Amino acid sequence: KAFQDIVHLFVVFLFIFSAFVIAGHILFGAKLKDFSTVQGSFAKSLEQVVSFKTDWDVITQQDWWTAAIWVWLMIIVVSLVVINIVLAVIFDCYGKIRSGITEKDTLWTTLRRQFMALRYMNQWYATLDLLTGIKNSKTESITQEGFRRIFHDITEEQVEQIFELAEMRAVNDTINGQPTLLGEAIASILLGIDDVRDGIRTLQDKSFKSYKEQRIWLEEFKEPLTAPEPVWDLGPDTYQIVSTTGCDVRDAPDMTSPVVTRLAQRDKVEVVRTKDYYGGDGLRRLMGQLAEPNSGWIPIFDPETGYAWAELWKDPKIKEPDFPGVYIIQHESAMVRTDISLTSPELTELPQGTMVNVVEVVLDYCDEETTAQRKRGRLQHPDGWISLLDRDTNYRFAERAKIQEPFGKWVSKKDMELTVEPNSAEALSTVQDGEMVEIVEMRLEYAQGQEHLFGLTKMGGWMPLQNLATKEKYAEAKPELADPEVPPEEDPLKLPSNPPRWVSDGLLCHLHKQHRNMIMMTEKFQ
Numbered sequence: 001k002a003f004q005d006i007v008h009l010f011v012v013f014l015f016i017f018s019a020f021v022i023a024g025h026i027l028f029g030a031k032l033k034d035f036s037t038v039q040g041s042f043a044k045s046l047e048q049v050v051s052f053k054t055d056w057d058v059i060t061q062q063d064w065w066t067a068a069i070w071v072w073l074m075i076i077v078v079s080l081v082v083i084n085i086v087l088a089v090i091f092d093c094y095g096k097i098r099s100g101i102t103e104k105d106t107l108w109t110t111l112r113r114q115f116m117a118l119r120y121m122n123q124w125y126a127t128l129d130l131l132t133g134i135k136n137s138k139t140e141s142i143t144q145e146g147f148r149r150i151f152h153d154i155t156e157e158q159v160e161q162i163f164e165l166a167e168m169r170a171v172n173d174t175i176n177g178q179p180t181l182l183g184e185a186i187a188s189i190l191l192g193i194d195d196v197r198d199g200i201r202t203l204q205d206k207s208f209k210s211y212k213e214q215r216i217w218l219e220e221f222k223e224p225l226t227a228p229e230p231v232w233d234l235g236p237d238t239y240q241i242v243s244t245t246g247c248d249v250r251d252a253p254d255m256t257s258p259v260v261t262r263l264a265q266r267d268k269v270e271v272v273r274t275k276d277y278y279g280g281d282g283l284r285r286l287m288g289q290l291a292e293p294n295s296g297w298i299p300i301f302d303p304e305t306g307y308a309w310a311e312l313w314k315d316p317k318i319k320e321p322d323f324p325g326v327y328i329i330q331h332e333s334a335m336v337r338t339d340i341s342l343t344s345p346e347l348t349e350l351p352q353g354t355m356v357n358v359v360e361v362v363l364d365y366c367d368e369e370t371t372a373q374r375k376r377g378r379l380q381h382p383d384g385w386i387s388l389l390d391r392d393t394n395y396r397f398a399e400r401a402k403i404q405e406p407f408g409k410w411v412s413k414k415d416m417e418l419t420v421e422p423n424s425a426e427a428l429s430t431v432q433d434g435e436m437v438e439i440v441e442m443r444l445e446y447a448q449g450q451e452h453l454f455g456l457t458k459m460g461g462w463m464p465l466q467n468l469a470t471k472e473k474y475a476e477a478k479p480e481l482a483d484p485e486v487p488p489e490e491d492p493l494k495l496p497s498n499p500p501r502w503v504s505d506g507l508l509c510h511l512h513k514q515h516r517n518m519i520m521m522t523e524k525f526q
Contacts, residue, residue: 002093240313249296253287336384355442418461422454428461
């Protein structure tokens with residue numbers, strides 16, 4: 001690039017220098033022999049520029065001021081300005097090249113690269129050949145494999161050297177070549193916060209009957225949907241005060257109305273009516289009217305900050321229909337996945353009728369990629385996750401079994417055969433009366449017209465455990481003999497089995513918290 005700039009400058013220099021040559025021939029050619037011809041004027045002018053040598057007494061005999069102006073303009077314009085511009089171009093290009101040099105570009109590294117080029121001289125491609133081959137390939141990006149396809153007999157050492165240098169140059173140009181990177185990062189964060197805030201306010205003014213309806217509305221923004229209630233309004237119900245400072249009971253659904261009384265944390269109240277209160281920017285509340293004897297209004301939720309004064313009260317005596325225990329697979333070929341996500345890798349498929357031990361239940365899980373809302377359960381064996389219920393359609397994948405027989409240690413009550421499949425005639429081995437086995441899976445099957453409970457042993461093979469029709473037991477569960485659980489070693493590369501935080505907090509509340517955290521981080525960052 002410096003050579004191109006210098007060539008362009010040399011063309012300009014020729015025009016300027018030719019002007020001074022012709023001017024010297026016209027001004028001094030009549031009196032001075034050296035300037036009598038154009039060639040002689042060119043030689044004396046070049047001598048003036050290069051060596052600053054001037055016959056001052058001779059050249060000023062005819063007209064002192066004319067000679068002085070010609071000489072000093074020649075020195076200033078040609079000798080000083082043009083030559084210094086050439087030096088500036090060279091130093092500018094040197095600075096750009098120097099900024100692309102990394103800390104690893106030492107003298108020893110350069111010598112090592114040159115040694116490698118000499119060692120594989122017959123197979124080492126020249127830079128011009130590399131540039132020509134890449135240009136002719138007409139590809140936007142080239143990987144190492146693509147590089148080897150273009151240059152068939154190129155050495156591995158040259159390919160690794162080229163991509164190592166390219167990586168170092170890219171990182172160095174990103175860090176040193178973008179002085180505004182910090183300001184752009186701050187601006188990007190601030191714009192992201194504004195987008196999140198607008199999205200939250202939009203979601204607050206809409207209510208969706210299902211995730212499918214929500215997805216349609218988000219993708220087709222122009223399609224109008226009815227929104228009779230805000231998304232955070234759960235309606236009249238029994239609430240419990242969760243604010244550590246309690247909350248005031250006011251005379252009207254207005255934050256400026258008089259205070260009637262005050263409720264403390266953990267107080268339970270009956271809300272008979274809910275209403276939105278809007279008092280300007282930053283002052284918005286979901287208010288709830290209390291039943292007698294209070295008959296006042298309390299703030300329930302702040303949509304601007306996500307802060308809640310009261311939450312729905314759930315009776316601890318009433319259990320959710322889905323909680324840890326033994327479940328029976330109702331769906332044909334239920335998929336077991338490595339994590340709670342519906343798009344995580346598949347482990348295995350469980351046939352219909354298989355009984356599994358669910359050790360953890362997530363009641364409200366919304367998959368971000370599929371937008372499906374499910375109840376998910378974590379199995380003891382195999383160690384994975386299955387769906388229990390589709391909350392959008394109420395379709396059951398697995399149902400809690402009426403027979404809650406424990407998995408683990410069982411003691412046989414008589415001699416039995418271990419078969420390949422339940423109710424199969426092909427035997428694998430036998431168990432003796434009083435022998436202890438470990439059951440890892442159960443299944444309900446019909447044998448001789450009666451329903452039986454079969455168990456899969458850890459060593460392999462199925463054995464009957466109980467005749468459900470006659471209540472006859474062929475083996476006895478011994479949960480007290482189970483081995484103590486050893487916590488598995490944490491794999492930093494494996495996805496966590498715990499559900500995301502927003503599963504329990506709720507998506508809208510989670511967005512509010514993330515919004516506040518982003519604002520705090522940006523203020524600290526600034």
